[in-house]
Amino acid sequence: MTDAEELAARVRDGELRLYELEEHADAETAATARRRLLAEETGVDLESIGDYTFEAADAEPNVENMIGAAQLPMGVVGPLPVDGSAADGEHYLPLATTEGALVASVNRGVSTIRRAGGATARVLKSGMTRAPVFRVEDVAAAGEVSAWVREHVEDLAEAAEATTGHGELQDVTPYVVGDNVFLRFSYDTKDAMGMNMATIATEAACEIVERETPAELVALSGNLCSDKKPAAINAVEGRGRTVAADVLIPHEQVEERLGTTTEAIAEANTRKNLVGSAKAGALGFNAHAANVVAAAFLATGQDAAQVVEGANAITTVDAREDGLYASVTLASLEVGTVGGGTSLPTQAEGLDVLGYAGGGDPAGSNADALAEVIAAGALAGELSLLAALSSRHLSSAHEDLGR
Incomplete structure (x- = not known):
């Protein structure tokens, strides 16, 4: 035996x-x-x-009770030119998915962006959050705790940053609901996605809050973070990287590459992505940004559950005199190039294909670059699907590809 x-x-x-x-x-x-x-x-x-x-x-750091591995087909789109604050030049973006026609559709958008001279992308804000909830006696005590926290952010930062060699506490924002006090800590986690880093650091800071104020910690996460759940606070304040990408495509290229018109795409975006999403009470006002975010996450070792926040995106389209202007802004894209699943061989190779594996120089630049390329890829996906819808080619494209 x-x-x-x-x-x-x-x-x-x-x-x-x-x-x-x-x-x-x-x-x-x-x-x-x-x-x-x-x-x-x-x-x-x-x-x-x-x-x-x-x-x-x-x-072993990634899974318990291991029995093997789940394998997904992986495709690639590109080259995708990106002019970013961290990403620069042409990129091949690996996408792991089981959805037929997705990679082909995104690649059509990439081709259109490339013909137009490339996409511009910028990380606008960066901060991983953790928001513990405390109990207090009453509203007066809640006000006392909130005031103390605002005056002692530096003391909390000292305690939090002692737990990590990389993370930096950026801010602590108190929120009061009756006898509940939520403290939303925000960290610069450099090239790590940083959820574990933020959790450990926040726990150390909470010990100071309990010692110096009448607050008692109830839960290290009070859901105001908000992690892996649809949340308006992430849409407004951001979580992880807030990143945007845009492109201006000449009218003739819209017709040649996308088989429709600037005006038709703009109308489809307004009626579908904006009005339709508003009527549905959606947090994301986009066509299918989650498709690209999920496929890129699986290919590069990100936390797949955080696609919930990654889909929190708004797509805008404007018919301008010199062409179609399109943008996508992802409010809470949580990505990293170190830690978690990024060290697994397949996912590490995916990051290597992009050129952003491991820690960047300066620290944080690789994760910024990854966010910018994913945003540009999401923009390509938005353009292609809006074009398919406005030209009524969506079902025929799936039929032609046999899926």
């Missing part, structure tokens, strides 16, 4: 639990044992799930 078979038998007999296997074997053997157990219990052949290219031990 192999080590994996023995481990699987011990789990089956109740001697071990699934999460204890790494205490008795290396990570690869533990993963194999779990697959054997699942195969016996479910009758499913897990050969594909067990066929992956990285070392199981390397994934």
Whole structure:
């Protein structure tokens, strides 16, 4: 009996639990044992799930109870010229997706942007947030805590920054609801997405708040952050990177490359993305920005659940005298080039394709560049879908591509 078979038998007999296997074997053997157990219990052949290219031990910071890996088709769009504050030149953007026609559609938008001379992109604001909630006796105490916090941001920064060699506390904003005090901490996390960094740093700062004020910590996250949930505060204040991209396309190129007119795209954007979204009570006023954000996140090792915030985008289109002006502004794009899933081999290669793997010089520049390229890619996707809708080619495009 192999080590994996023995481990699987011990789990089956109740001697071990699934999460204890790494205490008795290396990570690869533990993963194999779990697959054997699942195969016996479910009758499913897990050969594909067990066929992956990285070392199981390397994934230990990223997953528990590992059984293998999920593989997604990955395409690429480009070259996409981006004139950014950090990104510069032509880029190939890898996109991992199971949605047929998506990469083809985005690439059509990329081709149009390239013919027009490229997109301009800028990171407008950067700050990862964490917002703990405290209880107080009454509104008077809430006011006292809020006033103390505003006067002692430097003291809170000292405590928070002692937990990290990279993060910097930028601001702390109090919000009061009756006997609840929320403190929204905002950090510059450099090239890391920074959620864990912000959480650990905020915990240290909360100890100071509890010691110096009548506030008692209830939860380190009070949902005013707001992480992985649709939230208007992220649309207004931003979270992660607030980034925008735009392009001006001559009218003749709109007709030649997109098969429609400037006026038709502008009308579709107003009626669909603006009026339709408003009627729906949407937080994102865009055609499908989440498609590009999700595919880029999966290809580059970002936290996929934060696509919720990444889709918080507004697309604008204007019929100008010299062409079609289009922009997309993503209020809360949470990305990093170090930490999390960015170190996994496939995702690291995706970042290498872009040229922004690892820490940047200066710190934060690689994550800024990644945000700018994703924003430009989202703009390409918006242009292509709006063109397909305004020319009534959406369904025929899917039909032509067989999906």
